[in-house]
Amino acid sequence: MMSQSKLFNPGVRGGKVFVLPNYNQPMEQQREIMLKRIDYLFDIGEFKGWLTEQGEEIELKKFASFEVFGTFDHSMGTMLAVHFFLWGGAVQVFGTKHHHDKWLRDTETHVVKGCFAMSELGHGSNVRGVEIVTTYDSNTQEFVINTPCESAQKFWIGEAANHATHAIVFSPLNINGSNQGVHAFIAQIRDADGYLCQNVWIADCGRKIGLNGVDNGRIWFGNVYSRGFGM
Structure with missing residues (x-):
């Protein structure tokens, strides 16, 4: 699935951002490339509706995408889980409409991290x-x-x-x-x-x-x- 995806083909989209992870890189370089991957996904609107839309289709897309991202790069999967499921999920569950309106869309666009x-x-x-x-x-x-x-x-x-x-x-x-x-x-x-x-x-x-x-x-x-x- 990943080998056929345009998203994970560095010759088609994403430049060299989605080459296979090198776990022997220094910590700083691993963090830098992980953030570039996430920024790229935000830039192409991959996460639109993850927190502001409801329904079966968006939920299936969310979990399918998360599984692929996490399989490709465990660090990226962890960071996305923190951002969307822990931070974003907490705002959804504990917050009121006031909190939802203030935080969720900016979370989807990475204005808020x-x-x-x-x-x-x-x-x-x-x-x-x-x-x-x-x-x-x-x-x-x-x-x-x-x-x-x-x-x-x-x-x-x-x-x-x-x-x-x-x-x-x-x-x-x-x-x-x-x-x-x-x-x-x-x-x-x-x-x-x-x-x-x-x-x-x-x-x-x-x-x-x-x-x-x-x-x-x-x-x-x-x-x-x-x-x-x-x-």
């Missing part, structure tokens, strides 16, 4: 045990996200180290001193030019045994304000 900040250094994916704290400021009507200790850093977050502009942050919500349980918040971590936002710190998790095209990172928040982006 999303990541999923759930796991922490001290607790892995045990959501009930996360230590990050989000406090509602009634004076400004904003949510304030803070990493109180090292074990509360968001850890092993795909797309965070280099590319993501926004993150779904899982955090307990504190209102007037009362813990309201874990909620999902949208936090901007980079601007449109790729620079880190104020009071956001990110470190690279570095080279791994596999999937080195995926830029896993660690995130710390220092009282970052998120206006109206709780879900």
